[in-house]
Amino acid sequence: MSETLQPIIIVRKKRRASGGHHGGAWKVAYADFVTAMMAFFMVMWLVATMPQEQLGGVSEYFKNPSAVAGRSAVMTPGANGPGGAGNVPIKMFDHLRNPPGAGPDTKVGERSDAAERARDAADQERLEALQRALEKAVASSQALAPFKDQLLIDITPEGLRIQIVDTLNRPMFDLGSQNLKDYTTRILIELATYLNQVENRVAISGHTDNTPYSGASDISNWELSSQRANAARRALVAGGLEEAKLSRVVGLASSVPFDKTDEANPINRRISIVVLNNAAERSAARSDDALTPVADAPADEP
Template sequence: MPINESKQPIIVKKIIKKGGHHGGAWKIAFADFATAMMAFFMLLWILGATTEDQKAAISDYFNNPSVFMGIATSPSQTQGEGTGSKPSLVEFEGALDMGPPTPTVQESMLDPEQIEALAHEQDAARLATLKEILERKLELSDTLAPYKDQLLIDIVPEGLRIQIVDKEHRSMFDLGSAKLKGYTSDILRELGALINQVPNRVSLTGHTDARPLGGLSYSNWELSTERANAARRALIDGGMDPDKVGRVVGFASTIPFDKDNPNNPINRRISLIVMTRETDAAIHEENALLESKGEPAPSTQSMPATSPAPSIN
């Protein structure tokens, strides 16, 4: 006979927990939502509180962010004629495109004194960057490296100074002449291309040593001025905008590099200063004052206007 199996009832136990929770995921979602709403309301406030120029500056910043306001951190990727960009003679990784700064919304909200201080800081940073690039080119450029002991670069109160000095048996000009040596032209042309990358204008001065030329009608005053103008033309041939020239003067032997030895060849030099905004403004005011008195501005004059006896080469 079949064995009878006892059937046990199936018991389902339902446990109800009181005071339970759904975890913390909702808190993260709510925080994201609150942040998005805050950003949205800030955007509405900015759109309502800013001018069209400020909106354009904000847009420019997000399209072209940089440590310098409105300045790209890399040159244009399109190169060639008509593109506004050309290949560099020496490639510098991370080198800054040092064009004129574009005001941002933060700058436009500053008072005039703060804006002037900010502009001064930007100017100093731009010149310091140009100095670093020039120093690197002295090591890497086939044109500049052989003459790096004749290229002296430093920061002075007036701006970034670049001095090209004569050396024994290696002068920049033909003897007693304003005709540039071939390598001097190459140096100046390469410098002109670099200097043109910054908005600052330049001042050019010519200097000679204390050896007389041997004539009265043509002295070292005329020679130093003509040499400075020859340097100006070579810089422009290299790509520097002619409007960047703020002053061209000749000082003859009145400001020797080597004060202890007036005849030292190093005293024969061209000094090029990439001027600060303050220096440029001071020169502009001085020229305007002279013109108001009916006197010619010393843009291409020998300095001083009345030359002493001839004294250098």
């Protein structure tokens, strides 16, 4: 018996193609990620280096960056009206194009403040240079060196201060008098040449110790200190100091002692000359303005 022929069955299995490189789509995604990270770090750098007022401009911009009217619940006021883009971001980087004081777009207050700071810095350098010149002169000048122990020079909030103080054996004035000793006159005349080297104005004050004035009954240390300050003024002018450079001449009696622990100390008897800085001049001007009386308005005629 012949064998029954069986049909041959061939099973074909389809192989699924592997993902491979996804057709390069991952590269696009990675590029987007790198771009986003770069933008993120640039924003972080700007935030870290940007002044506070400009950060406010950035904040306002992202609240409503639209250039047309929008429907924001909180409308940002700006040049384009409510809901439009604010004008703060537009000026955000003006400090790079127009530093304060350098261009018309800069606010008037910013220009004024920057100019004022620049003037004050130059003024400080000028006074410090004058201080060094005076200290050198006191150490080497034939007119000033003998009195170096009586000449005190320092920088104060008002400016450069030069104090000529009494010592027990070398007073500046005759006892109870406004008359300058000859050597005090020579000191002041020498100082005048240095005071003219700067454009700053000068304030002079006279000081006494707390010993009551023993002269005429109608004169006190207030009058005496004022007279001595004025005598110092006359000597400085005789030495060449321009009258226009004088700001004030006052007598303070014993109200501002040099030695607060011993108000009878001879060092409290002194003449103080201050080369005024710009800040002191502005303060004095504001005080003068505050004290200037306002004229009454004319009464209405009946």
